[in-house]
Amino acid sequence: MARNKHPEETVNLILEAATRLFMEKGYEHTSIQDIINNLGGLSKGAIYHHFKSKEDILEAVTNRMNEESNKMLEGIRDRRDLTGKEKLKTLFKESVNRSDMDDLFTVAPDMSNNSKLLFSTFRDTVDNVAPEYILPIIEQGISDGSIQTDYPAELAELIVLVANMWTNPMIFNNTMEEYYRKLMVFKQMMEGFGLDIVDDELTDRMEELARLYQKNK
Amino acid sequence: MARNKHPEETVNLILEAATRLFMEKGYEHTSIQDIINNLGGLSKGAIYHHFKSKEDILEAVTNRMNEESNKMLEGIRDRRDLTGKEKLKTLFKESVNRSDMDDLFTVAPDMSNNSKLLFSTFRDTVDNVAPEYILPIIEQGISDGSIQTDYPAELAELIVLVANMWTNPMIFNNTMEEYYRKLMVFKQMMEGFGLDIVDDELTDRMEELARLYQKNK
Numbered sequence: 174m175a176r177n178k179h180p181e182e183t184v185n186l187i188l189e190a191a192t193r194l195f196m197e198k199g200y201e202h203t204s205i206q207d208i209i210n211n212l213g214g215l216s217k218g219a220i221y222h223h224f225k226s227k228e229d230i231l232e233a234v235t236n237r238m239n240e241e242s243n244k245m246l247e248g249i250r251d252r253r254d255l256t257g258k259e260k261l262k263t264l265f266k267e268s269v270n271r272s273d274m275d276d277l278f279t280v281a282p283d284m285s286n287n288s289k290l291l292f293s294t295f296r297d298t299v300d301n302v303a304p305e306y307i308l309p310i311i312e313q314g315i316s317d318g319s320i321q322t323d324y325p326a327e328l329a330e331l332i333v334l335v336a337n338m339w340t341n342p343m344i345f346n347n348t349m350e351e352y353y354r355k356l357m358v359f360k361q362m363m364e365g366f367g368l369d370i371v372d373d374e375l376t377d378r379m380e381e382l383a384r385l386y387q388k389n390k
Numbered sequence: 391m392a393r394n395k396h397p398e399e400t401v402n403l404i405l406e407a408a409t410r411l412f413m414e415k416g417y418e419h420t421s422i423q424d425i426i427n428n429l430g431g432l433s434k435g436a437i438y439h440h441f442k443s444k445e446d447i448l449e450a451v452t453n454r455m456n457e458e459s460n461k462m463l464e465g466i467r468d469r470r471d472l473t474g475k476e477k478l479k480t481l482f483k484e485s486v487n488r489s490d491m492d493d494l495f496t497v498a499p500d501m502s503n504n505s506k507l508l509f510s511t512f513r514d515t516v517d518n519v520a521p522e523y524i525l526p527i528i529e530q531g532i533s534d535g536s537i538q539t540d541y542p543a544e545l546a547e548l549i550v551l552v553a554n555m556w557t558n559p560m561i562f563n564n565t566m567e568e569y570y571r572k573l574m575v576f577k578q579m580m581e582g583f584g585l586d587i588v589d590d591e592l593t594d595r596m597e598e599l600a601r602l603y604q605k606n607k
Contacts, residue, residue: 288509295508299562324571331556331575339548345516354541358548365582 183205184214184223191230199283200231200290228289235293239301246306257314262370266312269378278386284343289343295325298337303330317350321367328366335359342383352383401440403429405454408447417448417506447505452510456518462488463523476530479587481527482553486595495603501560508561514556520547538584545583552576559600569600 177304192210194203205227209215224230249255249264279387284290307329314320338344342352342358360371402483407428413422422444426432441447466472466481501507524546525592531537539545557576559569577588 190418228499288505291509291512292505293504315432323574324575327568327575328572331552331572334556335548335552339551351544354544358539358541362548362579367577 183215183219184233187223187230189341192234192238193200195290196229198206199229200287203227205230206298208231231289231293232284235290237299239297239390241273242268242271243301243306246302250309255310256317256319257310258368258370260310260313261307261320261368262372264306265370265375265379269375269382274382275385276381278342278382278389279334283346283390284341285346292298294338294341294344295334298334302337303333307333332368336360340379342386347383349380349384349387353380356380397440397588400432400436400502401450403432404437404440405451405514406435406449409451412448412451412507415499417444417504420444420520446548448506448510452507452514456514458490459485459488460518460523463519467523467526473534473536474527474529475585475587478537478585479589482587482592483595486592486599491599492602495559495599495606500563500607502563511555511558511561512551515551516547519528519554520550521568524550541588549580549583549585552579557601558598564600566597566604570597573597 187208191203191208194207194211198207205217205220208230209217210222213222220230224233245267246264249267252260252263255263284294304326308326309382311320311322311325311329315322316324335338336359340352340355345355347355352378356371356376360376363369404425407421408425411424411428411516415424422434422437425447426434427435429437432570441450462484463481466477466484469477469480470472472480501511521543525543528542528546529538532539532542553576557569557572562572570593573588577593578597580586580588
């Protein structure tokens, strides 16, 4: 491949190849050389010009994957026509109904033994999703009376960790029967916080994605 | 150091030095060479005779640390004088009152940015603590009427993940005020499952350990 005059295009090509390989082979089993082999002749030096390490590439891949998700979360957070509780319900629903979710769950990496991917999901959930999106929604819910809690930041963190990680089929190797039972416990936990927002439509869709993921594993 | 005729003693020496170093410097910042330097002349070959890699040493260190904890959990699980719910309450209380807890929280590693340690805690919680100790206690609670759930395995996993990880000061860098608020949300979550077992004695002791940890960080 000729040296690209547009560095952002090179970065895009690297990230696209890396995303595909991380998903197909797993992060741990993908080498920088594998990424190069998928770039039609880009040199090792060209990659290292943009990224310090494979871990650095993973971070960029993850950031890119999170960008679309963040845009959706932002859109719901900033709506003017919903109560806090309705926003939380909408957010859960749209998170699993996003157009790229079928693709994501088809090629999704197994994170259950991938400490790096697991860690980056964990940090994004705690450092970004909970404070930036869930907390403002819960705070609105407290103001409009649709959500009751004295601890909005902590409740935000707990529910989004459970939703993003504990009910994530990429992280736990559950049978479909176990997965269904987890969703029921998740629903009950939410109801314990006065959040009766986990309905059949949501759990049916989550089961559908889990089935898709398992079929392609 | 002369070649040890008792391999289990050599293994013990390696694990003791490694434990101390992992806790003092962090796992990521400890090299095999650091461990050797703390063993008074043991050769690299002698270490590699017993352990394939630094990760392998971490696994052995973690297993050893978990052994004492498992013995305590086993003792409570197998008692005959308590209901399931009483056992769960006793287990939480004894987990934080164990004699080695003050030491552990004094030299404890910061896990919030250590994906390996975090991952090994996660796997031990899911693969060992939840099914081996918490599940049988919840099942007993269902039999004796002290605990109500249709999903004992999933409830066991969720509560022990939240207790071991979410309220673990080594994993989350919370202020004491935030930590207190997390304990209140944890208490409320447990009550949502009909488990009114998080009392002031428990949360006071958890705060004490968190304070100890923060002071020595």
